[in-house]
Amino acid sequence: MKITPVLALGACCILICSAQAAKSRTYMDTITNKQRVLSFYKQIVGQRKTELIPEFIVEDYKQHNPTVKQGRAGIIEMINYLKTLPPPPEGAKSPIVRSIQEGDFVVTHLDVQFMGKHMAVVDLFKLKDGMLIEHWDAIQPLPDESGKTVTSTNGTAEIDHSALAENSKLVVAQFYKAIIAKQSANQFIDTAYVEHDGSVFASGGGLVKYLSQPERAIKIYRLIAEGDFVVVQSQFNRTHKTFVFYEIFRVAEDKIAEHWSVEQAIPDRIQPEDMF
The missing domain is CATH 3.10.450.50 (Nuclear Transport Factor 2; Chain: A,)
Incomplete structure (x- = not known):
């Protein structure tokens, strides 16, 4: 796989995720799809545990990002690339700003700063029986927003579950x-x-x-x-x-x-x- 600047930044954007770690498989069978995705960020991408990929990703995983190979092999290759990069700093803030779930779909909205680049990212995952089966995304470079009251990613983050x-x-x-x-x-x-x-x-x-x-x-x-x-x-x-x-x-x-x-x-x- 050719590692392009966009792919590198997109991959690194979730190096420092601080989602809750997954527990036992019994627990994993009962958590929501959103929790499952956050555990994927934490354990597979953040901690680079390639050995856990079969517990999260189906073999024929469908990838809509043209810079990443199809199937589980594409995720393995991406994580192996991440292993060549410096680890995230201790206590780094998670770039995940928002996560939204409906049925089998989970969307995450990320604010990423990496190697002098500032990026906004949306990931969209589809799951089946607790396994990630499909992925879409978009990555947008952002200008310097320091000092601004309203930025590309700040604002309301908590979902009001009383709203229908x-x-x-x-x-x-x-x-x-x-x-x-x-x-x-x-x-x-x-x-x-x-x-x-x-x-x-x-x-x-x-x-x-x-x-x-x-x-x-x-x-x-x-x-x-x-x-x-x-x-x-x-x-x-x-x-x-x-x-x-x-x-x-x-x-x-x-x-x-x-x-x-x-x-x-x-x-x-x-x-x-x-x-x-």
């Missing part, structure tokens, strides 16, 4: 239905909503206007919700390029109250559908 995921998902689905139909969508945005996407700031027109740009040609693949958080996996076009686009919405009182995103250009040699 079905309702949160409906709000976002209706919002995007209006966007795609070129209809008014401002009614779904709270007047005090917090925007974390620097591109939206740069556009000067707010989230609705930014997403409504005619050249975007949005195609939505998945909506995943837990409590008041909703993740949208989609693609869009810009300057004759197709991008993978992950958005995280926080919904409060039937309005979009907060918004984050991670985007990554799809390589020219890759068909967009292969990354979804």
